[in-house]
Amino acid sequence: MSDVAKLAGVSTATVSRTLQNPETVKEETRQKVFKAIKALDYMPNVLARQLRRMETKTILVVVPNIENNVFSQIVGGIDAVANERGYKVLLGNTNHRVEKIYDYIDHFKQRQVDGMIVLLSNLPDPVLQDLANEFPIVVTPDAKATVEVSTVTLDNVESGKRATDHLLKLGHRRIAHISGTLDITSSQDRLQGYQQAIVEGGYFVDHTLIKEGDFTFSSGFEAMSALLNTSVPPTAVFCASDEMAMGAIKSIKSRGLKVPDDIAVVGFDNIKFSEVFEPTLTTMAQPLFQMGKKAMTVLIERINNEALEEQHFIYQAELIVRESCGVIFR
Amino acid sequence: MSDVAKLAGVSTATVSRTLQNPETVKEETRQKVFKAIKALDYMPNVLARQLRRMETKTILVVVPNIENNVFSQIVGGIDAVANERGYKVLLGNTNHRVEKIYDYIDHFKQRQVDGMIVLLSNLPDPVLQDLANEFPIVVTPDAKATVEVSTVTLDNVESGKRATDHLLKLGHRRIAHISGTLDITSSQDRLQGYQQAIVEGGYFVDHTLIKEGDFTFSSGFEAMSALLNTSVPPTAVFCASDEMAMGAIKSIKSRGLKVPDDIAVVGFDNIKFSEVFEPTLTTMAQPLFQMGKKAMTVLIERINNEALEEQHFIYQAELIVRESCGVIFR
DNA sequence: CCTATCGATGTAATCGATTACATCAGAAGC
DNA sequence: GCTTCTGATGTAATCGATTACATCGATAGG
Structure with a gap:
């Protein structure tokens, strides 16, 4: 980035602003910066951005086994919305082994993901509750009413x-x-x-x-x-x-x-x-694909603090x- | 981490070493550090590590559509090895739209992933070749012989x-x-x-x-x-x-x-x-699951520079x- | 007893962006 | 003409770990 700044004759701050908040940079300067970016074939290092912003734009999907068509359809829906909204989807296959999910929970604590969608975890209520209190989580398509967490379910x-x-x-x-x-x-x-x-x-x-x-x-x-x-x-x-x-x-x-x-x-x-x-x-x-889409949408709202209360969506089967x-x- | 260092009465360097190279730290010090870590419920921030090390321990799997059982079985195999070796799997669903893959290619250039497994991309030869020259890539289960890239295929x-x-x-x-x-x-x-x-x-x-x-x-x-x-x-x-x-x-x-x-x-x-x-x-x-496992194994070797030449594995159907x-x- | 070596640890630079705060020029208001 | 405000940009701190290099004490060898 400093190379770009040098070539364009501006500071790194201006380069960053050109990319993140173009409207705060004069048209003329912006052009210079873009020219320099193109000339150097520059790509921002996302790791640095993530570290500074403390966000990863990545969500974790915990799934019992991806080979099951029911789950892969839901994942398809999740993925569709994720793409649209600039999120990446990290796959967490538990292979029905409950303990595997604890590894994935560490991803959260290590700030590797911004949120999580749990497909049928069999996680003990208190564990899930603690997690849901601290991090953005959505549970689908099988959720227990005893835990306060956002859910997308079928009636x-x-x-x-x-x-x-x-x-x-x-x-x-x-x-x-x-x-x-x-x-x-x-x-x-x-x-x-x-x-x-x-x-x-x-x-x-x-x-x-x-x-x-x-x-x-x-x-x-x-x-x-x-x-x-x-x-x-x-x-x-x-x-x-x-x-x-x-x-x-x-x-x-x-x-x-x-x-x-x-x-x-x-x-x-x-x-x-x-x-x-x-x-x-x-x-x-x-409507599995739909439910996946909804789960992701709800999760994003939660991540952005647009929805403070947990939400519940119930779909009807046809x-x-x-x-x-x-x-x-x- | 500095909190841990303070509590244990050591420097952050020692804390880091305790976690990354325990053998270089005296047993006694190690114990102090572990005690402090436990007391503070400390978890390292992986983003910082990644930035410093310039590695993400994440690989990208580009798949035409995850809902297809053939692909989800391969992904299952990839995921199995990834877990074992400490890698995460990022899912890239192209939904058969070739242009989508270009978005994923940017992930590489932005250093968001260490390697990539391509399942049936329909990517033009020259594009794939350029990419393969620069980054660790494995293609499976459908690969053209015209591109020099590691492959796992069926006969x-x-x-x-x-x-x-x-x-x-x-x-x-x-x-x-x-x-x-x-x-x-x-x-x-x-x-x-x-x-x-x-x-x-x-x-x-x-x-x-x-x-x-x-x-x-x-x-x-x-x-x-x-x-x-x-x-x-x-x-x-x-x-x-x-x-x-x-x-x-x-x-x-x-x-x-x-x-x-x-x-x-x-x-x-x-x-x-x-x-x-x-x-x-x-x-x-x-043997789709097996092929997925092999693809991931080959990719890891490539990432670690253990295999310099591209490798080709051909499986037989039963x-x-x-x-x-x-x-x-x- | 002195020096070379080694093991254990500390100090501080570093990864590369973001952003709070500082600066400065020019416009507007009195 | 002077102050105030605003828009554009620069300076430098910051995110949190890793690690090259520095330091220091102890041990071994002469």
Whole structure:
């Protein structure tokens, strides 16, 4: 920078101002500086700026595993806004190992990032709370109500209810539910929505029809197999993920039964392959990209102290009707 | 840091040494320093260190779109090694817009990253060459041989050949190929492998059996539909991606034909859903996670000047035989 | 006993920008 | 004509660690 200043015949302060606050520099001087910058092919050293300003224009995204399409879609949304607003995205893959996140928390304390978006951390409440009190943090898409922190979530209760309702409306009375791991709020909420729909429909919840899965294809397969082994199997199943729904369907088919004729299935997530699978999956579509965008937007407000209180945004899932539930609208 | 120094009764230099080169500090002093660090809950400011050392311990991964499973698997591998070696991973999503990469290139010039891994950039040769001459760069999984830069690639010619060979061995003579976009080397190589297999088998390449797709489900569907509309449709198809293979199968089924009975299909990539799809897909599995790990390892060597020449690593794909080709080994 | 060497530590320059404060010329107001 | 204000620019402190060099005491060798 001093080279540029020398060549332009001004001080380094003027060079800096030309780049950061052009309006405070005379047009003529500005031109000289720009000419010198171009002549020397000068690029500011961002590290020095960051040190002085104590900001990095970088945010950290902690994700259980980036290979999972649900998370990578959210990251896509985060990245879109980050780019637009001049932020960089640092990826923190925990591979489901909770302790890994403590390494990432140090990034904060070392001022390596200005903020953080946590995707499903399983971090103990007090730890997260302490962190959120001190640093800008947004949690998505699974957040516990017990921590005061900004969140971007899905209305999982309502979504679970609407998925189940759809099956009720189609005339099903024995509707099973294969939930996600019940240690996360989203799974609990979807289960709750399922129960609400049944109760509000005037029926009783049969707990033998509820099985806990872990969102994977194979857990869906096994849960469904267990349901089929009972004396009175369900006529419909609401699964908390599309992967589990596919597993369930595979299990149903393996018994020589047909979907949706013998058993109707509704999934959750609307992953890419849900419209490729046979039968195509009726599912609750989460606006994941949108949610990622919102999470980043909220985080930036927080970083700039534009929003002092924590904010909560709740999105609605969209019911996408395809073949697996037995009705196709055109 | 000066607070720590004061409390421990030493200079800042000693504090720094205690953390960076503990062996040069007397055990007793070291203890005093550690005690002071703990008492004050001190964390070094990494920005200052970076500025002084002119290194960021951060690498940039430029990826066309992170939502694509092929890329996110490679990123997973990169991330694994990065973590192990104390590097952070900055994500650069280009969303297939080539010009976006120029923004990321500035990161280099501004010394925001120590190195870069490029996943399928479509960057013009001269630009990439200039960059590679000046900075540590690794290209994967699609690289042009015309640029001198370290690469981690798949042997796409051999892979295409083996996939096609497998179909030849099963007795097929009219084998079609649905390629990826032919502007990238991997697609050209897979096509070349396909042609080699046919020629070496003693047959002739029929160019009406070659269709260009773009790796997507729908392009596979359309390419297959076009093939089925010809007077003598193929009895087997080798697709350059699993997604296209699924599209092709959907097209075949929509004509009332059966896979593999009427037409055998082989895919490429071994994405997660290839074993869920019906029929399960025979496919060439790329060791994507491994390739990501290797790319990062090579990059680190380059950053540390351990490897002065550019290096090239070529991986082999593994043929995974499932239902869609008509033979199942147990 | 003196000097060379070494180990442990301190002093202060350094990385490269940003920015509070100082300076100065010229315009405006009285 | 003198003061005051304003706009443009320069001077130098600053961010917080790292590290070349300096210092000093102790030990070893002669």
